[in-house]
Amino acid sequence: MSSVESQRRVLSGMRPTGRLHLGHYHGVLKNWVKLQHEYECFFFAADWHALTTHYETPRDIEQSIWDMMVDWLAAGVSGNSATLFVQSQVPEHAELHLLLSMVTPVSWLERVPTYKDQQERLRDLDLATYGFLGYPLLQSADILIYRAGQVPVGADQVSHVEFTREVARRFNHLYGKEVGFAEKAEAAVHKMGKKAARLYGNLRRAYQEQGDTEALETARALLKEQQNITLGDKERLFGYLEGGGKVILTEPQELLTPDSKMPGLDGHKMSKSYGNTITLRDTTDEIAEKIRRMPTDPARVRRNDPGNPDVCPLYEFHKVYSNDSTRDWVQKGCRSAGIGCLECKQPVIDAIAAELGPMQQRATEYESNPDAVRLIISEGTERARDAARDTLSEVRQAMGLQYRQ
Numbered sequence: 424m425s426s427v428e429s430q431r432r433v434l435s436g437m438r439p440t441g442r443l444h445l446g447h448y449h450g451v452l453k454n455w456v457k458l459q460h461e462y463e464c465f466f467f468a469a470d471w472h473a474l475t476t477h478y479e480t481p482r483d484i485e486q487s488i489w490d491m492m493v494d495w496l497a498a499g500v501s502g503n504s505a506t507l508f509v510q511s512q513v514p515e516h517a518e519l520h521l522l523l524s525m526v527t528p529v530s531w532l533e534r535v536p537t538y539k540d541q542q543e544r545l546r547d548l549d550l551a552t553y554g555f556l557g558y559p560l561l562q563s564a565d566i567l568i569y570r571a572g573q574v575p576v577g578a579d580q581v582s583h584v585e586f587t588r589e590v591a592r593r594f595n596h597l598y599g600k601e602v603g604f605a606e607k608a609e610a611a612v613h614k615m616g617k618k619a620a621r622l623y624g625n626l627r628r629a630y631q632e633q634g635d636t637e638a639l640e641t642a643r644a645l646l647k648e649q650q651n652i653t654l655g656d657k658e659r660l661f662g663y664l665e666g667g668g669k670v671i672l673t674e675p676q677e678l679l680t681p682d683s684k685m686p687g688l689d690g691h692k693m694s695k696s697y698g699n700t701i702t703l704r705d706t707t708d709e710i711a712e713k714i715r716r717m718p719t720d721p722a723r724v725r726r727n728d729p730g731n732p733d734v735c736p737l738y739e740f741h742k743v744y745s746n747d748s749t750r751d752w753v754q755k756g757c758r759s760a761g762i763g764c765l766e767c768k769q770p771v772i773d774a775i776a777a778e779l780g781p782m783q784q785r786a787t788e789y790e791s792n793p794d795a796v797r798l799i800i801s802e803g804t805e806r807a808r809d810a811a812r813d814t815l816s817e818v819r820q821a822m823g824l825q826y827r828q
Contacts, residue, residue: 429673433462434571436469436510439487443494444700445775446693449743450683454575456499458678464505465569465807468492471510471517475558476541476548492796494703497786502799508807509800510565515811520557520564522818526597527560527590535559536582563587568811570673575680584677591672598821599668608663611656615649627664639664671821672814684743688717690736704783707776714740714772719764720757730757730764737768744774 437451458464468488474481488509495507510516532538538556566574566587574584601607612620623645629638642664646657662670686692687699694700701713717737720730732738732754741750749770756762789796819825 429570429572430676431463432569432571433458433464433573433575433678434467434566434569434675435464435575436467436472436565437491438469438473439484439491440473440695441483441487442490442702442704443498444693444695444702446683446685446687446700447494448498448703449685450577450680452495452498452500454680455495455505458575459501459504462573465571465810466495466500466505466507467513467565467807468509469565471561472558475552475554475561476545476550478552478554479549489793489796492800493786493789494782496789496796496799497703497782499782502803505803506806507799507803509804512800512804513568513807513811515568515808515815516561516564519568519811519815519818520561522822523560523564523567523590523594524557526593529556531586531589532556532559535586537579559583559586560590563590566675567591567672568814569807570810570814571675572673573678574675575678577680577682581677581679584675588674591674592667594672594818595662595670596667598818599662599671601669604659604668605663607656608659611652611660612663614652614656616651619645619649623660630664631666671817684739686736686739688713688736690718690739701775703779704786705779707772710775710779711772714768714775715765717768719767723757723760723764726763727760729760732757737764737771740771740775744771744778 435451435455437447443452455464455466468491470484470488473484473487492507496502500507533556538559541550541555562583563586566584567590574587576584612623615623623642626638626642626645629635630642643661646660646664649657652660658670662668687694687697688701689697689699691697691699701710705713714737719737720732720735722728723730732741735757738753741753745753753762753767757767816825
């Protein structure tokens with residue numbers, strides 16, 4: 424796969440935590456549904472990642488994967504538009520992780536921001552394991568095995584993509600120097616034609632001698648447009664631009680996702696660990712009960728006490744689910760005590776139930792036809808393994824491990 428093609432490929436995964444909630448839908452799944460029609464998407468259930476923190480309780484993982492995949496499909500993620508698979512069913516992830524671990528400094532892993540943060544947050548778990556220390560490298564292998572050029576992440580995960588770029592850069596520096604690389608690169612430059620070759624040379628010098636990053640991007644764009652050089656030559660010239668070797672592992676870019684504006688029932692981030700979720704398969708009665716129990720403005724002790732929607736956890740739901748006229752009705756009615764809290768909650772209940780209704784119908788259909796779900800995952804796994812094998816073949820060859828049979 425060329426660097427140009429890599430920019431059209433997206434990789435994203437999710438730990439299997441069972442049935443998903445509105446936070447997952449608004450924070451991840453809605454974006455996946457959109458991306459699957461714009462990119463070549465690989466979405467996977469990260470069961471090995473689940474073991475990095477919950478290795479003592481693995482029994483729930485299989486059912487959690489099943490529940491999660493059903494929710495993905497019910498939310499509109501399609502096995503026809505994207506490749507859906509389970510991480511552990513593609514063992515090439517593990518082999519690349521092992522090979523990358525040979526060249527990745529331990530200090531790089533220790534400085535990943537989430538390493539100490541999670542150790543502190545999950546103090547009740549024994550995380551003094553290599554698996555936990557090495558999980559950022561496993562994440563890197565997940566991305567690099569597919570040469571994914573784009574990784575959808577929130578702002579708090581950008582450091583993991585940066586780490587992956589460093590790993591790819593180090594690997595390419597160590598193993599991308601094929602014999603006669605510079606001569607082959609110069610020969611490829613001449614094949615571009617005089618005008619393009621001169622422009623490429625000027626841009627390369629501007630970047631290498633002056634650090635001109637705009638020149639680097641312009642040169643990359645120039646290479647993407649070239650029709651008279653092979654993909655292999657393009658890969659050489661991408662590496663030659665930066666003074667390195669042939670690009671074997673693609674450096675991914677973060678594809679920043681909009682922050683999820685879906686709060687939990689208590690006003691904090693929606694999370695199972697906080698017990699403040701509405702799941703995608705909660706019935707209308709369950710949704711109504713959860714919303715009606717939500718805390719509201721503490722100043723409204725009695726029905727005729729005026730309130731302030733800006734300090735009310737429920738109003739955060741109105742920001743997600745209500746239109747301008749409904750929010751205006753809430754602002755005026757709450758501040759004047761013209762409406763009560765139960766009245767204010769009903770439009771939210773109705774809107775959530777309306778959004779989830781079609782998803783729940785699809786989830787029921789998938790649950791009643793488990794073979795269809797298994798087929799989607801099986802076909803996705805085969806496509807994923809084909810892509811992963813191609814990358815691993817080049818990695819083995821670069822490291823001198825591609826033995827003749």
